[in-house]
Amino acid sequence: MIETVTTGAKVRQFLYILVPILVTQIAMFSMTFFDTIMSGRYSAEDLAGVAVGSSLWLPVYTGLSGILMSITPIIGHLIGGGEQKKVSFSVMQGVYVALFIAAVTYVLGLLCLGPILGAMNLEENVRRIAFEYVIGLSFGIIPLFLTAVLRGFIDALGMTRTSMVITLLSLPLNVLFNYLLIYGKWGFPELGGVGSGYATAITYWIIFFLAVWIIHRHEPFSMYRLFHTLPKASFIKWKEIFLLGLPIGLSIFFETSIFSAVTLFMSEYNTNVIAAHQAALNFASLTYMIPLSVSMALTIVIGFEAGANRWKDARQYSLIGVSIAVSISLLCTAGIFFFREQVAYLYSTDSEVLKLTAGFLMFAALFQLSDAVQAPVQGALRGYKDVNVTFMMTMISYWVIGLPLGWALAAFTDSGPYGYWIGLIIGLTCGAITLSLRLRFVQKRKSALPA
Incomplete structure (x- = not known):
């Protein structure tokens, strides 16, 4: 990370940080993506079971790992403020957390x-598959959270390409382990969709060990001498991590758990509807990696500029990030709308599931624009360390507006299961508007401070 002067230099630096994050996020999500697709090719019940299991796991993982996202702005502010000597201690406290x-x-x-x-x-078999899939995933919980801390440290240094390389090296292994454990190849047990959970857990361990090895052996990471000493737990630093991270984690949890809640409500429909809903949601989550990556990049660059009290530069970065996210989302919206039937075929060959998935993807296309605003704006606010109001706005948008409205539309109109998606779209839109207003307020307040 370096200080930039011109808008062109800011765009280049932002893209230099963003592109590896985007590749990394897509690769990380691709593990769940391939879990779902390869399980769907095994059977419709395995698709439904893995989809339900992953929908329960995702909000827990994203919410709790969201707490650890506080490491990025904490390290960013330290580096931007010239306090590099405090970096190692902060990262190690993040490891303990x-x-x-x-x-x-x-x-x-x-x-x-x-x-x-x-x-x-x-159905009983779907419930069994979902339960055992999550059990398989659970063997990778420890390396997953530890890697979240190490990645926060790596990305805060602006070395996002390193995270990208680590994840890209491990993705083919995840697909290979899926193939072996789902279909029982080369003497491995045939576990169906459950096998994808164990395959992903193995991959999480591989990613963690790769990250540790790179941090130990390569500059600029090795100069911080992580793991060379084990400092005592500092509850003062834990407090800083949790005060900043809890609102981030809760905000992400309320955003992602809303989809699990919808899945819970949708259990009143048959297995094909559940499978189609989760297939469409899985693909929408894949495209969400774009605004999410922009969000993470904005946290890094704005955290760096805020640490140095360069408020004008921080504001310019927020405009660049949102503009990029909206532009790409317009292409994604058009792509999903025109190719929804082809996308549906990725998940199943069952004619009813295909038809239902294509219908859900119509609404998934509309997700894109609201996501393209609300996710980057949240990332910008985290860079400013403004997280408490963001959390409240997210909770109200999804849980007070989106979910109740979706339930009402599904229960009292002809929308059926599509009513939940309409409610979610309205909730996302409300979140995008209110968060944008909050960012404007924060930027005006910061611009009044001395540079």
Whole structure:
């Protein structure tokens, strides 16, 4: 990361940071993407089971790992303010927090997974597949959260290409393990969709060990000497991580768990509807990696500029990021709309599932524009370390407006299961508007401060 003067230099630096993040996010999500597709090719029940399991796992993972996203702005502010000597200590405290969060996740899973699946009106085999899929994933929880901290450190240094290389090296291995464990090839057990959970857990461990090796052996990471000493736990630093990270994690949790709640409500429909809904949602989540990546890049560059009190530069970066996200989302909207039938065929060959998936993808196309605004704006606000109001706005938009409205449309109109998607789109739009207003307010307040 370097200080930039012209708009052109800012665009180049932003793209230099953004593109590797985007590739990394798509590669990370592709693990779930391939889990769903390869399970769907095994059977419709495995597609539904893996889809339900992943929809329960995703909000838990994104919400808790969202807490660890605070590492990026914390390190960014330290580097921007010339306090490099404090970086290693902060990262190691993040590692301790990651281990604590992993332990909490295991306890939550032990207490809640069975009752939640039991409350859903699923066919017994679908319920079994969902349960065992999450159990398989659970073996990768510890490396997943530890890697989130290490990636926050790597990205805060502006070395996002390193995260990209690590993930790209591991993605083919994930597909290979899926093939072996889902279909029982080369002497491996034939586990169906459940096998994809174990395959992903193995891949998480590979990513973690690659990240540790690179941080130990290569500059500029090795100069910070992570893991060379183990400092005592600092609850003051933990407090900083949680005060900044909890609102981020809760904001992400409320955003992602809304889709799990919809899945829970949709359990009243048959297996084909559930499978189609989750297939469309899975693809919409893939395209969401674009605004999410812009969001993460904005947190890095704005955190760097805010740490140096360069408020005008931070504002310019926010405009660049949102403009890029909106431009790309227009292309994604058109692509999903015109090629929805071809996309549906990726997930299933069942004629009814294909028809339903294509219908859900019509609404997924409309997701793109609202996501293109609200996600980057959230990232910009995190760069300013403004997270509490963001969390409240997200919760209200999704849970007070989006979900109740979707339920009402599904229950009392002819929209049926599509009513939930309409409600979600309205909730996303409300979030995009209110968050944009909040960003404007924060930027005006910061611009009044001395440079």
